[in-house]
Amino acid sequence: MAAQFGLRLRKGAATTVLAAATVAAMAASQAPGVTTDGAGRQTTGSPSPEMSTQADETASGNSRYYTDLPPLDSPNPTTGTGDGSGTTGGSERGIPATVLDAYKQAEASLRESKPGCNLPWQLLAAIGKVESGQARGGRVDAEGTTIGKILGPQLNGNGFANISDTDDGAYDDDRTHDRAVGPMQFIPSTWEWAGRDGNDDGAEDPNNIYDAALAAGHYLCRFDWDLSNDANLRSAILSYNNSTEYYNTVMRWLEHYRDGTHEIPDGTGSLPQTPSGGNSNNTGGGNSGGRNGGGSTTSPSPSPKPSNPSKPSKPGTGEPGGGGSTPKPPTTTPPTPTDTVHHLENAGASNLTAMAGDTFTGKLATRTETKAGKAVAKVRVRFTVVGDTDTTFIGGEKVATVITDSAGKATAPALVAGEKTGTVTVRTTVVGRSVTALDHKVTVTARGADALARTGTTALTCVPNGEFAEQIEVKATYKGEVADKVAVRATLIKSLLDTTANDKGPYFKDAAGNPVRTLTALETDADGLLKLPKLYSDDATGTFLLRVETEGGATLTLELKVEDQAETTEPTQPTETTEPTTPSPSES
Known part of the structure; x- marks a missing residue:
C-alpha cells in the first residue's frame, strides 16, 4: 500500500533550540493576546x-x-x-x-x-x-x-x-x-x-x-x-x-x-x-x-487544594459562627428545546414522485412536538437519505440538518432523483435526542418521453434481399423539452392490431449478423436523439411497420416498403422497332 501512494520515507529529523534572544524577539512581535x-x-x-x-x-x-x-x-x-x-x-x-x-x-x-x-x-x-x-x-x-x-x-x-x-x-x-x-x-x-x-x-x-x-x-x-x-x-x-x-x-x-x-x-x-x-x-x-505514542491517554485532574476550615456557626444566625442559615436549593439547568421533543410529525408533502434525474417538485418537512403536541422551535433535525440509492439532496449530499422554525417545522432541501428507480426512504431524526425516527417515502421513476418524432423525411424503401439506404433517427421529448437517457424499444410488428414481432420482411442484425426484429437496451443521447441500426430486407415484398416506443408511453410507427426494382422505377417510353415484312408469292 505504501507504494500505491508514493510515500517517500526519510530518516528521523533532529531539532535544535532557538536562542533565547530570538524567542524573545518573536514574542515581542505578536499581536495582542498572542504568546x-x-x-x-x-x-x-x-x-x-x-x-x-x-x-x-x-x-x-x-x-x-x-x-x-x-x-x-x-x-x-x-x-x-x-x-x-x-x-x-x-x-x-x-x-x-x-x-x-x-x-x-x-x-x-x-x-x-x-x-x-x-x-x-x-x-x-x-x-x-x-x-x-x-x-x-x-x-x-x-x-x-x-x-x-x-x-x-x-x-x-x-x-x-x-x-x-x-x-x-x-x-x-x-x-x-x-x-x-x-x-x-x-x-x-x-x-x-x-x-x-x-x-x-x-x-x-x-x-x-x-x-x-x-x-x-x-x-x-x-x-x-x-x-x-x-x-x-x-x-x-x-x-x-x-x-x-x-x-x-x-x-x-x-x-x-x-x-x-x-x-x-x-x-x-x-x-x-x-x-x-x-x-x-x-x-x-x-x-x-x-x-508517548499510544492511543488516547487521560491525564489525571490535579488534586483540589484543601479548603480552610470554616468557623462553627452560631445557632440562630446566618453569619459565620451564628449558624442557622437556610441552605440554598440546588440549581437545576432548564431543559433545552431539544430535551422537550417527544415525537416527530410529517409537515410536508406526501407521496412525492420524480423522474430519474429530475428535482422533486415538493419538499419534505417535519414538525417537532412535545408529548402534548405543542410545536418546538430551535431544534436541529437531520434528514438522511438511506439505503442503496443515488438520490440525494441538491448539492449531492445524502444528509441535511435543518433547525426548526417558530412553528416547529424543519423543511428539507430539494431532493434530486438519481438513476436508480423505485422507492427511496428519507429518515428524519432529532440531533442530540433519541426519539422515534420518521420515515418519508418518495418514488423515483424511469426517465420517460411523451412524444417521438422522426428527424428525416426520406421515404424508407428497399429492394428484396437488400438494405435500406437511410438509418432511421428519432427524437424524444417530454413536455416539449429534450428527453435524454430515455429507454427505447424498436419492433418490426405484424400490423397495427397485432404488435408482436413479424417473422418476415425488414430486420436488424445482431452482433453475429443474424436477423432480429426486436431491439431493446436502446437509449436516447443527451440531445434526446437515437439513431437506429441499419435495416435490411429478406425476399418478402410489401409494406411493413416499424414501431418505436419509449419509457413513458411515447410511440412512433413508421412505414417501410420493400418492392422489386421494376416496380420502383418509372416505365420508360418504348423504342421504335421495324415490323417484319411478309414475302410475296412471286418472291418465294
Whole structure:
C-alpha cells in the first residue's frame, strides 16, 4: 500500500533550540493576546464560543483543539539536510509524508467530484494541524492508519458539548458519551454519514488519514460552498468547530501552508502544546497521550487544594459562627428545546414522485412536538437519505440538518432523483435526542418521453434481399423539452392490431449478423436523439411497420416498403422497332 501512494520515507529529523534572544524577539512581535512557548511557537488564548448562523452542527462536536500558531520564520527550510531536520522548527513547518499525501489526494478527489468547491489541500492541513497535530506528528502506518486511536475528551457537557453515546463505543470506545475520533476528530454521529473510503480498502475508518481527510473535504464542501469565497470559507470552518478563535487559528495555519511547506518523514512532526479550554480529560491529539505514542491517554485532574476550615456557626444566625442559615436549593439547568421533543410529525408533502434525474417538485418537512403536541422551535433535525440509492439532496449530499422554525417545522432541501428507480426512504431524526425516527417515502421513476418524432423525411424503401439506404433517427421529448437517457424499444410488428414481432420482411442484425426484429437496451443521447441500426430486407415484398416506443408511453410507427426494382422505377417510353415484312408469292 505504501507504494500505491508514493510515500517517500526519510530518516528521523533532529531539532535544535532557538536562542533565547530570538524567542524573545518573536514574542515581542505578536499581536495582542498572542504568546509564544519555549520553542518559539505561537498560541492563542482559550476559545469563547461564537454560534454561527450558518453552522448548525459541527464535525468535531466543538471538542478540544490546539491553539498553537505557526512559527514566525520562513515556512521553507533554509539550512541543514533539506528535509527540515537541520533547522529549528523544521518539523513544525513540515507535514509528515503520509499525512501530506492524504491531503493532496483528497483535494484531487474533490476537484473531480465537486469542482465548484475549490477545496485547497492546505485547508485540510490547517484543520489537521489544529485538530490533532497532523495525526500526532505523522504517527501512522503504511496504510495511513494512526498508531493508536486519537480520541478527544468525553463530550459530557463538562466544558464541551453534551453528546450521549451514538455508536455504542464502536469508534470511540465510550458507551456513555461520544468523543471526537481520529486525525480529523470526527464525532461518531457525524462520521456515520460523512465517512469516506479514501484509500480504496473497502472500509471507512475515522482513524485512517486517507479516509478522514477525504471525509473532511466532503464535509467542508457540502451546501455547495465555494471555498474560494471568504464568507463560504468562514462558514465551512465554523461548521467544523463553532468558535471564532478556532476559525482564526485555522486561518493562520492555512496562510502559513499556502506560503509554503515541505514533506518530512512520518513520525517526526512536532506536537502541539496548548489545548483549548474544556474539561480535564486531555486525550490524544497532541497531549501527553499523543507524545508517548499510544492511543488516547487521560491525564489525571490535579488534586483540589484543601479548603480552610470554616468557623462553627452560631445557632440562630446566618453569619459565620451564628449558624442557622437556610441552605440554598440546588440549581437545576432548564431543559433545552431539544430535551422537550417527544415525537416527530410529517409537515410536508406526501407521496412525492420524480423522474430519474429530475428535482422533486415538493419538499419534505417535519414538525417537532412535545408529548402534548405543542410545536418546538430551535431544534436541529437531520434528514438522511438511506439505503442503496443515488438520490440525494441538491448539492449531492445524502444528509441535511435543518433547525426548526417558530412553528416547529424543519423543511428539507430539494431532493434530486438519481438513476436508480423505485422507492427511496428519507429518515428524519432529532440531533442530540433519541426519539422515534420518521420515515418519508418518495418514488423515483424511469426517465420517460411523451412524444417521438422522426428527424428525416426520406421515404424508407428497399429492394428484396437488400438494405435500406437511410438509418432511421428519432427524437424524444417530454413536455416539449429534450428527453435524454430515455429507454427505447424498436419492433418490426405484424400490423397495427397485432404488435408482436413479424417473422418476415425488414430486420436488424445482431452482433453475429443474424436477423432480429426486436431491439431493446436502446437509449436516447443527451440531445434526446437515437439513431437506429441499419435495416435490411429478406425476399418478402410489401409494406411493413416499424414501431418505436419509449419509457413513458411515447410511440412512433413508421412505414417501410420493400418492392422489386421494376416496380420502383418509372416505365420508360418504348423504342421504335421495324415490323417484319411478309414475302410475296412471286418472291418465294
